[in-house]
Amino acid sequence: MIEAIGLTKRYGDKTVVDHMDFTVQPGKVTGFLGPNGAGKSTTMRMVVGLDRPSAGSVTVNGKPYAQHRAPLGEVGVLLDAKAVHGGRSAREHLLAQATTHGIGKRRVEEVMELTGLTPVARQRAGRFSLGMGQRLGIAAALLGDPQTLILDEPVNGLDPEGVLWVRTLLRGLATEGRTVFLSSHLMSEMALTADHLIVIGRGRIVADAPVADVVALAGKPAVRVRTPDVRRLAALLATRPGIELASTGTDVLDVTGTTAPEVAALAASAGIVLHELAPVQASLEDAYLQLTGDSVEYRSTAADATTRPVAGAHR
Amino acid sequence: MTTATPATSLPASRTRPRTVVQPVSFGRLVASEWVKIRSLRSTWWTALLAVAFFPLMGAMRASSVSGIADDAPDDWFVGPVYATSGLTLTQLVLSGLAVVVITAEYRTGQIRSTLAAAPTRVPVLLAKLVVVVGLVLATGLVGSLAGWASVAPWFEKLQMTVDLANPDHLRIMLGVPLYLAAMAALAYGIGAILRSSAAGIATVLGLVFVIEPAFAYIPWKPVQDLATLLPSAAGGRLITHDATGSVISGSQGTVLGPWEGYGVLVAWAVAAVVVGAVLLRRRDA
Numbered sequence: 226m227i228e229a230i231g232l233t234k235r236y237g238d239k240t241v242v243d244h245m246d247f248t249v250q251p252g253k254v255t256g257f258l259g260p261n262g263a264g265k266s267t268t269m270r271m272v273v274g275l276d277r278p279s280a281g282s283v284t285v286n287g288k289p290y291a292q293h294r295a296p297l298g299e300v301g302v303l304l305d306a307k308a309v310h311g312g313r314s315a316r317e318h319l320l321a322q323a324t325t326h327g328i329g330k331r332r333v334e335e336v337m338e339l340t341g342l343t344p345v346a347r348q349r350a351g352r353f354s355l356g357m358g359q360r361l362g363i364a365a366a367l368l369g370d371p372q373t374l375i376l377d378e379p380v381n382g383l384d385p386e387g388v389l390w391v392r393t394l395l396r397g398l399a400t401e402g403r404t405v406f407l408s409s410h411l412m413s414e415m416a417l418t419a420d421h422l423i424v425i426g427r428g429r430i431v432a433d434a435p436v437a438d439v440v441a442l443a444g445k446p447a448v449r450v451r452t453p454d455v456r457r458l459a460a461l462l463a464t465r466p467g468i469e470l471a472s473t474g475t476d477v478l479d480v481t482g483t484t485a486p487e488v489a490a491l492a493a494s495a496g497i498v499l500h501e502l503a504p505v506q507a508s509l510e511d512a513y514l515q516l517t518g519d520s521v522e523y524r525s526t527a528a529d530a531t532t533r534p535v536a537g538a539h540r
Numbered sequence: 541m542t543t544a545t546p547a548t549s550l551p552a553s554r555t556r557p558r559t560v561v562q563p564v565s566f567g568r569l570v571a572s573e574w575v576k577i578r579s580l581r582s583t584w585w586t587a588l589l590a591v592a593f594f595p596l597m598g599a600m601r602a603s604s605v606s607g608i609a610d611d612a613p614d615d616w617f618v619g620p621v622y623a624t625s626g627l628t629l630t631q632l633v634l635s636g637l638a639v640v641v642i643t644a645e646y647r648t649g650q651i652r653s654t655l656a657a658a659p660t661r662v663p664v665l666l667a668k669l670v671v672v673v674g675l676v677l678a679t680g681l682v683g684s685l686a687g688w689a690s691v692a693p694w695f696e697k698l699q700m701t702v703d704l705a706n707p708d709h710l711r712i713m714l715g716v717p718l719y720l721a722a723m724a725a726l727a728y729g730i731g732a733i734l735r736s737s738a739a740g741i742a743t744v745l746g747l748v749f750v751i752e753p754a755f756a757y758i759p760w761k762p763v764q765d766l767a768t769l770l771p772s773a774a775g776g777r778l779i780t781h782d783a784t785g786s787v788i789s790g791s792q793g794t795v796l797g798p799w800e801g802y803g804v805l806v807a808w809a810v811a812a813v814v815v816g817a818v819l820l821r822r823r824d825a
Binding site: 270273274275276277290291293294295296297298302304305307308309310311312313314317318320321322324325326327328329332365368369370 | 559582
């Protein structure tokens with residue numbers, strides 16, 4: 226469990242994290258989502274005591290991180306893949322971390338096995354690809370078998386197989402009742418991994434809700450209808466209360482405020498031929514962009530928000 | 541590089557005993573820092589180089605004075621002074637190592653892993669200091685013994701010896717590792733304050749090879765007195781034979797006794813580490 230109260234970080238007159246209150250619950254995967262520069266990493270660094278809050282406080286499993294006598298046994302941290310001296314081998318890096326907590330060599334071998342690092346255990350970490358660096362960071366986070374995991378962009382740089390593996394791993398850890406808190410700027414990844422989302426923009430929380438609720442924020446579900454007889458169908462639908470229509474093509478109608486079966490029944494009763502009838506879910510991306518739209522710090526002015534190819538693209 | 545296929549099993553705590561995790565202690569931090577320093581190849585290259593300077597410089601100096609051995613008065617040649625001729629170069633290398641041991645943590649990002657495991661911060665700074673000082677002591681001791689061995693072939697010709705029953709000889713032979721360790725501690729403290737390898741090394745070398753000699757050669761007594769209190773000059777008293785002077789500094793001052801001088805150097809080192817510790821507690825990592 227992670228609890229932040231009024232958590233604030235200022236650098237000079239720039240407020241990077243602005244009075245954040247949130248609780249990360251055990252037993253589920255909580256996604257921490259926001260555009261680059263929104264304050265995700267700074268928040269996570271404050272959680273584990275690397276950065277000192279300008280105001281407010283944050284506790285992990287009931288105590289400030291630094292007050293835990295065996296912090297690695299409480300909290301596993303991956304803040305970035307390159308928190309490793311490049312001249313040291315993967316095994317020795319993990320052994321050094323383990324030694325601080327009297328964790329044995331067997332556990333070191335275990336986490337290397339788990340993260341697929343065993344074949345490269347003796348290789349120097351400086352030669353690792355970003356993906357291998359992520360695996361090493363995850364291995365280090367798992368060393369103390371902690372109740373709480375804090376991972377900053379853990380899938381960044383992983384290949385598709387690695388992404389799938391991290392997803393399975395995190396879901397499994399949450400199922401065991403652990404607290405899993407991970408950040409990402411990739412909404413699509415969060416949609417697949419997280420149960421709960423904390424969305425931030427410009428250092429403030431813009432949403433803190435289950436994934437489904439965040440999607441719902443994007444707007445009411447709609448139905449897309451394709452028919453050669455757009456005019457008649459539109460006239461028919463317009464007689465119903467609460468329905469909004471929008472035309473996105475010469476033979477296409479987007480209908481909000483009703484369901485696909487209702488549209489189908491209405492069309493059938495009037496003898497209108499339908500070529501396509503599909504419910505349109507507002508996507509998590511839409512919700513994300515809507516929530517963070519005015520808080521994106523760096524944006525190319527030419528790109529319209531709806532056409533931004535954010536999802537799935539690696540940095 | 542081919543990506544290894546990870547095991548698909550989860551770290552299911554039900555199927556195996558929970559990992560034993562013990563509280564962080566100073567002893568465990570020292571053990572961890574030892575793992576860290578010994579697992580870097582650069583540590584061993586540096587130590588090897590540091591040791592090698594003693595026999596190298598010792599043999600060079602002994603052989604070069606052996607030509608004038610007959611013209612020199614008795615007692616002119618002091619064995620330990622020749623045996624420890626490599627000190628200046630060794631100091632350069634080991635001070636550099638002491639700076640980099642801490643600054644590389646910042647350069648590589650390792651510091652975030654280190655402080656995640658030891659969030660109270662100051663203990664890990666001291667644990668690393670213990671390891672660095674231990675390594676430098678051992679290196680210095682091995683080096684001065686190697687230097688002794690290398691000048692031994694000239695003992696007869698130069699009418700000199702290293703006699704550990706002679707308090708001056710013993711002081712210099714043991715003083716070399718002690719001096720190197722204190723200088724390394726000072727360099728480490730400066731590294732902890734500056735957090736940058738380039739700035740740290742430049743500061744340490746600038747202090748020892750530029751600022752101290754500059755002070756020492758200004759022919760005005762107040763400045764010369766002050767120069768004797770600077771780290772290397774003061775600490776160098778421990779390894780100075782009053783008949784032949786120090787190999788380490790331009791300061792010829794004998795204001796301070798050997799152990800007083802060493803005390804002053806240790807005070808400099810403690811001050812640097814204390815400032816480094818205060819800053820480590822205060823600053824974001």
